[in-house]
Amino acid sequence: MMGVxxxxxxxxxxxxxxxxxxxxxxKPNLRILFWxxxxxxxxxxxxxxxxxxINCNYEDELTTNExxxxxxxxxxxxxxxxxxxxxxxxxxxxxxxxxxxxxYAKVLGYxxxxxxxxxxxxxxxVKKLKDAGLxxxxxxxxxxxxxxxAFRGKDxxxxxxxxxxxxxxxxxxxxxxxxxxxxxxxxxxxxxELYEIVNGLDVKYWRIVNIDPIGRANENSDLMxxxxxxxYLFKFIKEKRKITKSFEVTTSCSHYFGFDYEEETxxxxxxxxxxxxxxxxxxxxxxxxxxxxxxxxxxIQGNVRKDNFADVWNKKFEVFRNIDRHKKCKECxxxxxxxxxxxxxxxxxxxxxxxxxxxxxxxx
Numbered sequence: 001m002m003g004v005x006x007x008x009x010x011x012x013x014x015x016x017x018x019x020x021x022x023x024x025x026x027k028p029n030l031r032i033l034f035w036x037x038x039x040x041x042x043x044x045x046x047x048x049x050x051x052x053x054i055n056c057n058y059e060d061e062l063t064t065n066e067x068x069x070x071x072x073x074x075x076x077x078x079x080x081x082x083x084x085x086x087x088x089x090x091x092x093x094x095x096x097x098x099x100x101x102x103x104y105a106k107v108l109g110y111x112x113x114x115x116x117x118x119x120x121x122x123x124x125x126v127k128k129l130k131d132a133g134l135x136x137x138x139x140x141x142x143x144x145x146x147x148x149x150a151f152r153g154k155d156x157x158x159x160x161x162x163x164x165x166x167x168x169x170x171x172x173x174x175x176x177x178x179x180x181x182x183x184x185x186x187x188x189x190x191x192x193e194l195y196e197i198v199n200g201l202d203v204k205y206w207r208i209v210n211i212d213p214i215g216r217a218n219e220n221s222d223l224m225x226x227x228x229x230x231x232y233l234f235k236f237i238k239e240k241r242k243i244t245k246s247f248e249v250t251t252s253c254s255h256y257f258g259f260d261y262e263e264e265t266x267x268x269x270x271x272x273x274x275x276x277x278x279x280x281x282x283x284x285x286x287x288x289x290x291x292x293x294x295x296x297x298x299x300i301q302g303n304v305r306k307d308n309f310a311d312v313w314n315k316k317f318e319v320f321r322n323i324d325r326h327k328k329c330k331e332c333x334x335x336x337x338x339x340x341x342x343x344x345x346x347x348x349x350x351x352x353x354x355x356x357x358x359x360x361x362x363x364x
Contacts, residue, residue: 014269015340017269018339021323024273024276025276028275028313030279032083032273035088036281036283037088037089037090038058038092038094039052039056040090041089041094043153047217047223050090053153060284061284070309071104071108073308073309074310075108075109076310078310084113085110085111087114087115091116093116094120099128102133103132112133114137115138119157129168134174136174138178138179138207139161139165140180141161141162143187144158144190169201178206179201179205179207181207181208182211184210184223184225185223185229188233195240202246205250206248209251209254213348227363237249237250241265252266255344255348256270256344256361257270257360257364258362259337274293274320275321276321279309279317281304286302292347293346293347294349299320329354344360
């Protein structure tokens with residue numbers, strides 16, 4: 001009887017999420033705006049969704065004035081004080097005009113956060129980040145020293161990232177620091193050791209995510225987890241969340257995990273909001289959803305060099321707001337969780353074959 005009651009309670013919450021998504025689609029609300037500053041990077045990470053790296057062509061990058069104009073135009077049509085501007089890359093700190101642009105964004109009212117590998121952060125950089133109004137930051141730690149450096153394609157990156165966290169903690173101006181770990185074949189056996197490392201860094205969040213079959217990870221399929229490893233990973237997250245008090249252990253919004261793991265691994269229920277509450281300006285000005293979604297020509301919605309972002313957001317994006325996408329997939333149609341998963345995340349949807357590339361609900 002208790003099991004039946006648990007099922008009703010659980011799926012009751014998921015039903016509320018489904019109904020909320022129906023309402024969200026009727027009136028999309030841009031809540032998270034990504035600016036992909038560049039595809040240049042001082043690392044060559046084996047999992048990078050945008051295939052950023054040392055040798056990337058960046059001739060088409062938006063100029064300082066172009067991105068400023070775009071941010072201004074958006075501020076005239078949206079309440080940017082209620083929006084998060086997520087600055088990402090590539091490595092954002094490689095843009096020499098980053099602080100000029102972000103100071104301008106701050107004046108316009110944007111709250112901005114950043115994802116970085118942290119390796120370019122020194123004392124001078126910390127001061128610039130503070131002056132530009134950075135509110136929160138995510139730094140990647142993908143294993144112990146040798147594992148991290150091998151995964152990111154360059155020696156010495158681990159120690160630089162750890163040093164950056166120390167410098168930022170001493171400066172004490174951020175709302176929080178998050179450490180993000182992408183779990184793959186090379187580091188899954190280091191999770192307990194990493195837990196102790198993170199525990200000693202005095203950060204607020206440890207975000208543990210599985211490697212996904214996107215971007216450069218498709219060229220490194222040997223890094224993908226098997227079913228036993230997936231189950232170990234999410235059991236690890238679930239158990240650490242119960243016992244950890246000094247920081248919060250969580251995972252990403254990336255996938256629907258199924259009955260036993262949905263609420264146990266993060267604070268919210270799965271709901272892919274790409275194109276509903278999430279949009280992006282890519283390095284070359286393309287108007288898009290989450291930057292990790294496959295960049296197929298037919299999915300690009302416009303370009304800020306010729307289109308007004310707000311007009312595109314309000315008049316296009318229909319392909320991302322299709323709640324029936326999963327109905328093209330036979331396996332999804334036969335799944336009891338399809339109503340709540342809805343084909344899982346857009347960034348791992350196989351647009352060629354109309355099915356998810358990865359179904360963690362089935363695995364877990």
